[in-house]
Amino acid sequence: MTFTSRKLLLLGAATAVLAQAAAADVLQGTVTDATGEAGLQGALVTLEGLDRTASSDRFGKYRFGNVPAGEYTISISYVGADTLVDTVTVSGDTDFSIQLGSDVRYLDNILVVGSTAAQAGAINQQRASDAIISVIDSDGLGNFPDTTVADSLSRVAGLSIENDQGEGRYVSIRGINSDLISATINGVRTPSPEDRRGVLLDGVPSDLLDGIEVQKSLTPDVDADTIGGVINLKTISAFDRDGQFIRAKVEGSYNEITEEISPKATLTYSNVFGEKLGVAASLNYQKLGIVAHNNEIGEWGFDDDLNAYVPNDDYEMRWYDLTRERVGLVFNVDYRMTENTELYLRTLFNQYTDDEVRNKFEFRDLAEEGVSIDGNNYNFNFAEVDAEVRQREETRNIQTYALGGKTYAGSWTVDYEVSYAYAEEDDSNNHDVAFRSDDMDGDSIIVWDNSDPKKPRLTGTGVDFVYDPSSYEMDAFEQEATVNEDTEWAYKLDLTNDSSIGSTPVTWKMGVKIRDREKVRDQNLMIWERDDVLMSDYINANALVDGWRMNNPMYEWPNAGLTSALRNTFTDDELDEDGTNFDSLSEDYTIEEMIIAGYGMGTFQLDDLTVVAGVRIEATDVSATGNIFFEGDDPENVAIRKYDDDYTHVLPSVNLKYAFSDNLIGRAAYYASIVRPAFGEMRPTIALNDDRDEAEIGNPALDPYEADNFDLSIEYYPTKLSVLSAGVFYKDISDPIFGANYDIGDVPGSVDLSLLPDTVEEVFTYVNGDNATVQGIEFNYVQQLDFIGDFWEGFLVSANVTIAESEASVPDEEDPLLTRDVPLLKQNDLIWNASIGYDKGPWDLRISANFRDDYLDELFGANLDRYTGDHLSIEASAKYDVNDNFQVYVEGKNITDEPEFYYFGAESRLSQYDEYGARYVIGARLTY
Template sequence: MKFKLGKLAAVSVVSLGFAQIAAADILQGTVTDGSGEGALEGALVTIEELDRTTSTGRFGDFRFSGIPAGEYDVTVSYIGADPVTQSIAVSGESTLDFRLGADVRYLDNVLVVGSAAAQAGAINQQRASNAIISVIDSDGLGNFPDTTVADSLARVPGLSIETDQGEGRYVSIRGINTDLISASINGVRTPSPEDRRGVLLDGVPSDLLDGIEVQKSLTPNVDADSLGGVINLQTISAFDRDGRFIRAKIEGAYNEITEEFSPKATLTYSDVFGDRLGVALSVNYQDLRIETHNNEADEWDFINGLAYMNDGYEHRWYGLNRERLGLVANFDWRLSDNTDLYLRTLFNNYEDDEVRNVLQFRDLDDIIDEDANGDDIIAAGSSLTDTSATFPLNETQAEVRVRREVRTIQTIAVGGETTWDGWETDYEVSYAYAEEDDSDNHDVKFRFEDIQDNFPGNVTIDYSNPEIIRFSEGTVLDAVYDPSNYFLDEFEREFTANEDTEYAAQFNISRESVFGEMPVTWQAGLKIRDREKIRDVNVLIYEDDSINLAGFVNNDLISGWRLGNAQPAWPDPGLTRSLRGAFGAGDLDEEGSFFDSNGEDYKIDEQILAGYGMGTFDIGALTLVAGVRVEQSNVDLEGRVVLEDELTATTTRYSNDYTNVLPSVNARYDFSDRLIGRAAYYAAVVRPAFGEMAPFFFINDDRDEAEIGNPNLDPLEADNFDLSIEFYPTTLSVLSAGIFYKDISNAIFPATFDTADVPSNVDLSGIPAELLNGVDTDGGEIEEVSTFINVASSEIYGIEFNYVQNLGDLNSALDGFLVSGNLTLTESEATLPDGREVPFLKQSDTIWNVAIGYDNGPWDLRVSANYRGDYLDELEDENLDRMTNDRLLIEASAKYRVNDNLQIYLEGKNLTDEPEHYYFGDESRLSQYDEFGTTVVFGARLTY
């Protein structure tokens, strides 16, 4: 691959060329709490005589270079504490340390809306930033009953989550699809073990983290592959605090559906040796039991203005055991006064053992017949109303899936920072790896066919309650619940692996200078990312219709089933495991096994070289960060063309390369100490998801259709605009409002076309010509193609509000009460090739959070509510698109501090037993409905 190194390096050289050599005197120091042990990040440090301001970093450190020798007054401002001013004579390298306010060392995790210390930490970091960010301070993780990072992020302004089995899995920023945002661990891009770019955040325990930053407006020194923003997870460092720190946490969770206890434990240790070497270690283990009750409808259609289910309907019972093991080992070495080195490592192993029992009612479109003209009519003897359908049931299926999914995420970063003679550099080499291994699975289906031959009669489906469907009792249903009526349809084994590996290296250099009286910090850098994505699917399908279900039944029905008709506990997963070695070569479905094993395989190599130059201009009350980032992408793709009937798989290869020039400007204006205005513009590029651009061809000529990837997809490009105002009315509060707009080109949507209407940038060369010649002589002519396309233009815009308040600042009688609330309203619009206007996929139009707490003396009490509006989940047909319904989650916690070291707590999750609900076009048409129940968590934390 040939990178345009000259062009990219020139950006760095030109920017640095403007830097002026300034005086070498330096003022540096730290800002801590009153104890001297708790570093305060985000404090504003001002040299009054020079009107120069900087903010403290993660370890409470600050630094001014190019200071003329002389006497100065230096003031530190930190929300939640009174300002402190000290005088110093600067000569050469001078050091000045500050202690502010009371002791705010964290003996426990407290959310940003919790204790005054955590509240202040987040507000100060947000206030000091030159970009638009939201922060969960280090004390913020674990205060609410959060198992995963995704659950913790659900309370950040403008963020919402997608859940899986009741747990937060994917995170959305401002309602934007998780595939269009990015996540990193200690600045290292987090890989994804799936065939998408959206990162799974349910595997990383929140207890392993020290803080989370969500950057909503990008600066040139940040990877530009995000439309919504960047989520950066920060793990612990020994220099986050002074001296030895040990915290042990143990808890148990009880769920009302599983009626089981799930244990969880965390141990964290850090220490600083000789003021030079910092060691921080943390280990987390959880064994979580989940039970989910679910019912689903496959499809709906219309006849005579009435909706009916025209495919299948099923009950699903899930029993899961999720085991998480997380390890963090971080080392910081202050090699000298000018050089700091670090090693950051994270290992996370997630095992999901799942059993899924399904009872499926098939061919529900038997309610429809054809008249003499071939038009659809309601079949004789059947009937249809707004809330029910009556017809002869002819086929059902009983299925059990046993799956053990093992996911691993690892990140390693080695780097450091060096300063010399006014120059500052940082450098890093990193490795990130994610794997998803599905190699211990089996899925067995038993069919009860031709029911009407022996059990004639109609059944009635009642969907007057659209979330829970019910079938009428009677002879037919009695037969459905008799396992002896079922015979094996197929037994499937799966051995699938996904791997995502990225190596990266970066180097950044900066220098402070002064133009006249205007301080300027110049910065430039280079970064290379080399990523490999591999998907390898292997499936074996066996058939033997002589095997009866009765031999694989242990218990009859699921105990405590919540939805509609009873749910069978068969096939029994333990008994069906014996079928794994029971089939001979003659039982193998060669055609189906070959098709499923080859069509989804791909390998993608993606290399990105980036360079940037930027300047931070301190123009009195105005701080301006402006610059440009250039990213060159080179992608090599490998997939398969699979012909099911011929049992052939041909390798296909494509290559693509492109360059994006991405300017950005972030402006911050301090109208006063309490009023700050912000404006931002940045250009972004989001590359297609791996599963969208992989060059695969599924050609199923039996069904006259083809499913293909599109390696010719263009990356999504967007111009992003933000404008906001922040007001800090009292000692510890913030009130903010903002608007944002995103002008998007080349957004990617799934689409289905008649063969003659496929766009020119969709490559059909992998489909044999005889299947595209328009002459359907053998029933194999391809009539329909499903793929992914770019749409010309689309937009997202919205408004955000955020309010955080310590009520004790308003009235002393309310001392200890803390409130917060935020609201994000968005609109989005994209036009599909057929002219239909749709919102962005998974784009919520309304997100809000509210919380109220009381933290005084030994008691810490909190209640929170998190709301996410409905959104478009999948495109189907107009009026039948799959939608995710809105959801409101209520949670609460009560903590009691026994002494300075021990705290006990009780927490409640999903207190209102809120389900997850999907529907087709209208809430009256069920797609999926899940219940997870309420969970109660109790535990203790011991800190030294």
């Protein structure tokens, strides 16, 4: 079928639906809090006589189509309130709105009511869903000092984060690598500014959001390119509240290392005009100062002569001075054009600028000369040291725009949307200059004391030479201008029909979606060399880093402000043409990806059992081009490698929800899913070193991950505002992807070697491995403690834990024809968090602990794989409502000053260690 034929078929289907819309009776209405001004999402509305149940949406709206005229008993259930029972007479289009009692003054037009409201909103949305989800409701985003969306997600059951300089960056679900999960903004797929599919979530401020939903089991109407789940970020709508809403928030944060105050401000406005037009906007600005102290090792190796592991690459000390600036804007419009048609515009613009100065002191090639070991001491005789500074301004943009609507036609609902998403990473304002020492005296040694593996101490006769700036001359000056772009247009149409099979209510749903994506990487690097440039001319007189936390002195050598004067002073004769050409041409690529999806599903209400079953079909068409470039070759000879592929997946799913009683719900789910290879893995590039014996090849012929996912859980709601749940999950994953080095004769047949010269002896590429599995259990507990007695009124506790185990077979580094078993990359085996809060009167107090266990970060070889160490973060906040409109608060983040630690195989073998200090926040919020 041609693309034009598909469009005509869709248009015909939509026209037929609207033309045949019967004059079926419709019951609809809104569920609100006691004020009648705020809709309650997740309320379960049941028509007792028909055994039909609908849940209220984010505006509190519910709807039953195809209802026979007559009188019915209607019940409304909302965790945190008593069940309300009433009668309603349905005749034609009937509106029946409900206000729940005064005990759920959940949200009013003045101020969100604290932690209790956040717990109630999240619990009800999770209970009402037909899939397995976790929710952070609107006020839950403000309970702790969260800078980024990733920080907020760290307290969701089964979620953990990867940190960067103390801020959450990537998110994993149930310990599963962020490249194997997906993220959306208002349902629009979020592109990635990097060469991977995992989305950076450190750029989007949490203050721009109205809530976050994490979907852990898929239904057929959801994009199937995830194994861990889908993170959906929801922005504000004017119809979330009644009438005008204004909120201003200002704060300053103090870091104990920077000893500076960083500002942050958010302004939110929404209003409803004439009950039809709603406009909402939110503007956020933050400028955050970060200083991090770091040391790290490139790799460890096994020394046969010493029969011990020794660091056999560089040892580096790094000092980071960062300023991260975030500017975010949300602008949303809702228009209720008629009683049956609603239109919307959803926009988000976010710009993240990372202005970084990094000084690095690098001891090179540690094990190149003789080495001896005496207890915890390694004695090195080596050649050279580098002192380096990098001044980088990295700018990342993420934008999403969605224009769509919903039309009701009797028992039919038509949803339609066109969306555009764009992400860019721009590294075009960088310079990196390295100064290298002379060779040390042959009798000099460096003694490495490994008594504290996280902070090794260096002594010995070579230390004075290392710390003499007159020993260093410039080795190279690099300037970078690299841009990554990711663009996606999407078009979707969904049709929903309320029907029945005999006495069984059924909601049928079908739809199509087209996603048109383009990924472009354009790397550009200029490398300059100049003789007789002394580092001593590019340092300040007092350059010792103040308050340095590692065990060896660290200097701001060279100085970034001074070395920046070297920009644009080099001549053509000083250009390293081979290095420049190779680094600028060897990694450029363009990948175009078209996905056409269609699905059909039914939601069946069989008394206490709800069944959602159906199938999704996704057809993928890929067209990729990349450079073939050999180091030392003429750039005029760069060749282009092209690759085209297409494949189709049929992906069934079923979700079951069974109400054993009003407060006990069981769930089971199965869904099939895929994750396409990362762009950096499937790029069709070939790079060859100057000796023509080593090649790095992208593999566009990689198969996508395929997974069968199983879930089983039970939820118990023992008191008015509580939930106790437990679940198990299992994932059987085919064709996991790993990077590996091969001798030329051992390269798997799936890798195309036809374009390589005969001189190549070793190849690094990406291959599909054997099957992998993930299995685990999950517990979650949320409880308001007022059932114990009057003293406990206002206390809230929550805790969750996820225990998982994963296994995959990967090529063995010593013999790639063999395999070895490892955990999946970045798979956490243990995640837990716990919090206790007090929310009564003007006070809202919270303290939280978040823990993640060690996980495999990168493959290097048996006993030498890089692991990320376990991490425990403690956060706290205290808020005080001065009056209904004004709130002040103080918060603490990483208040135990927990570092980040990475190691090779064992904790005695350092990979990386970072300290970035505790942060304290004071702020105020004004709301009308």
